[in-house]
Amino acid sequence: MxxxxxxxxxxxxxxxxxxxxxxxxxxxxxxxxxxxxxxxxxxxxxxxxxxxxxxxxxxxxxxxxxxxxxxxxxxxxxxxxxxxxxxxxxRPVGTLKLNVPVPVARFLLPDLLARFLRLYPGVNVEVVMDNTFIDVIAGGYDAGVRYEESLAKDMIAVPIGPRRQRFVAAAAPSYLAACGTPGHPEELVGHQLLGHRFESGKVGVFEFEKEGRILRIPPQGQLLTSSHDLKIRSAINGLGIVYTFEDFLREPLADGRLVPILQDWWQAFDGPYLYYHGRRHMPSPLRAFVDFLKAQATEEGWPPCRARSVPQASR
CATH class of the missing domain: 1.10.10.10 (Winged helix-like DNA-binding domain superfamily/Winged helix DNA-binding domain)
Incomplete structure (x- = not known):
């Protein structure tokens, strides 16, 4: 037969x-x-x-x-x-697995996912925080969020969150009273710069920019850490100067625990992108999330822009 x-x-x-x-x-x-x-x-x-x-x-x-x-x-x-x-x-159902850097998980995703999950009650989201650039497919994720442009050709990138962000330099009033307030990045030499070590082992550089001129200052000080919280609390306690995502410092700047410095040199960069593989079947939770982000971009009137490398201090 x-x-x-x-x-x-x-x-x-x-x-x-x-x-x-x-x-x-x-x-x-x-x-x-x-x-x-x-x-x-x-x-x-x-x-x-x-x-x-x-x-x-x-x-x-x-x-x-x-x-x-x-x-x-x-x-x-x-x-x-x-x-x-x-x-x-x-009606998408299933789990959406995302790999995102710490700032995105802390400041962008909470409000974003609150709106998304209310729209799609059949979707669950699993978020892993990771600041290194990874192969999301090999890692078992549906998509990742990163700032860098180093994406494979078969990856698709979709804007997520504000399209412009910046780094902010600040220090406690007690530190500036004791050590002086630098008026130029070159005057940071000799100051206590609170450094950040990434998962890759690399130490972030304080990168400033003004009128096309870029200055990179390696952090030198008593504290080097991979913890954003420890770094910020140490700055508030007067141990040195911190240079990091504006969102991390918004509250202590607002209440005066930290004072902004070198404002003319703060470096701005493109906001984060959701990236995913363009040559595989897109699960319904991911498709729903991508459509949700595109609708948000239309509502916000975000201009189309290409991702570029975020400053060294964030890597």
Whole structure:
């Protein structure tokens, strides 16, 4: 017996359910002759007559009845599977796994995900914080968020969050009273600069920019840490100068625990991008999230822009 064609099997069941070729053809949008050809091919494949054909009606033979009895549960499962796909397209379900840097997880995602998850109650989100650039697919993630432009050609990048961000330099009033307030980045030499070491082992550089001129100052001081919280608390306690994402310093600057310095040299850079593989099936939770971000970009009126490398101090 040859392996039957699944389409022929489905159409055979449709003919029996409709009680004839003409009625089944009308429901399926096919010709009665093409349906008849499909059934004949199925009968040839199984080596048995499956339908009794008369001028008045079409009924299954005993073999046809037995076959349909076994096939109907499978056919219902197939139909349900495709219906589920359609439902998934309309109401995404499943888990969205994201790999994001610390600033994005702390300051951008909370409000963003609150709106997104209320729209899609069938979606769960798993977020892992990681400041290194990784292969999201190899890591088992659906997508990542990064600032750098070093994306593979088969990756797609979508803006997420504010399109311009900047680094802010600040120190506690007690530190500036004791050590002086630098008026130029070159005057940072000799100051206590609170350094940041990244997961890669690299130490961030204080990178300033003004009118196209870039100055890079390696941090020198008593404290080097991978903890943003420790670095900021140490600055508040008067241990040195901190240079980091503006969001990290917004509250202590607002309440006076820290004082901004070198404002003319603060370096701005493009906001983060969601990136994902462009050559694989997009799971429905990821598709929903991408559509959500694109709608937000339209609402905010964000101009299209290319990602570029974020300053050295953030890497």
């Amino acid at each position: 040859r392996q039957p064609n699944l389409t022929d099997v489905v159409l055979f069941a449709a003919v029996v359910d409709a009680g004839g070729f003409r009625a089944a053809a009308q429901k399926r949008g096919l010709s009665a002759s093409s349906l008849s050809d499909c059934v004949r091919r199925l009968e040839s494949d199984v080596g048995l007559r499956l339908l009794n054909r008369t001028t008045r009606c079409v009924t299954p033979t005993a073999a046809g009845e037995r076959l349909l009895e076994r096939l109907r549960p499978a056919l219902r499962e197939i139909d349900a599977a495709f219906n589920d796909l359609d439902d998934e397209a309309q």
